[in-house]
Amino acid sequence: MDEDIKNYFFGSIVLIEDGTDILEIVDGQQRIATVLVLLILIRDILREEGSDKGIESADDIQRYIYSKKFASMKESKLILNKNNDSFYTNYLLPDLNPDEKIKNLKDNAKSNIKNKNLYECYASLYSEIKSSDKFKV
Numbered sequence: 001m002d003e004d005i006k007n008y009f010f011g012s013i014v015l016i017e018d019g020t021d022i023l024e025i026v027d028g029q030q031r032i033a034t035v036l037v038l039l040i041l042i043r044d045i046l047r048e049e050g051s052d053k054g055i056e057s058a059d060d061i062q063r064y065i066y067s068k069k070f071a072s073m074k075e076s077k078l079i080l081n082k083n084n085d086s087f088y089t090n091y092l093l094p095d096l097n098p099d100e101k102i103k104n105l106k107d108n109a110k111s112n113i114k115n116k117n118l119y120e121c122y123a124s125l126y127s128e129i130k131s132s133d134k135f136k137v
Contacts, residue, residue: 010031011031012027013025013027013028013031013032014026014027014028032078033078033080033118033121034121036064036065036076036077036078037092037118037121037122037125039061039064040065040092040093040122041098041122041125041126041129042058042061042129043058043062043065043095044058044095044096044097044098044101045098045126045129046058046061048097048098058095064077065077065093074093076088076089076093081114083112083114083115084112084114084115084118087108087109087112087115087118088118091104091105091108091109091119092105092118092122098126101122102119102122102123102126105118105119105122105123106119106123
C-alpha cells in the first residue's frame with residue numbers, strides 16, 4: 001500500500017423510507033451533501049477543461065447528481081432543508097465555470113450562515129484541487 005495514501009472512514013448513513021420512493025436521511029446529511037458538492041465541483045472542472053473526455057466524464061457525473069424522474073427537467077437527487085435547498089438548486093447545481101460559480105455563491109451566501117457553509121465547502125474544495133499536483137485534467 002502506498003505510504004502517501006490516507007484512509008478515511010466515511011461513517012454510517014441512516015435512512016428511513018417515507019412510503020414513497022423518497023428516502024429521508026436521518027444521519028449523514030452533511031457527509032452526503034459534501035460528497036455531492038465535490039461531485040458538482042469535479043463536473044464543473046471537467047466541463048471547463050473542455051476536452052471530449054472531460055465533457056463525457058462530466059456527463060457521467062451528472063447521473064449521480066440528478067434524478068431521472070423527469071427526462072425534460074433536471075431535479076437533484078438530494079433535496080436539502082428549506083433554508084438551503086433554493087441556494088443549492090439555484091447557485092450550486094448549474095453548470096458554470098468554477099471561478100464564476102464561486103463569485104455567484106459568495107455574492108448570494110451572505111444572508112444565511114448555512115448557505116455560507118455551502119459556498120465555503122465548494123470554494124475550499126476547489127482551492128485544494130487547484131493547488132494539488134495529483135489532480136490534473
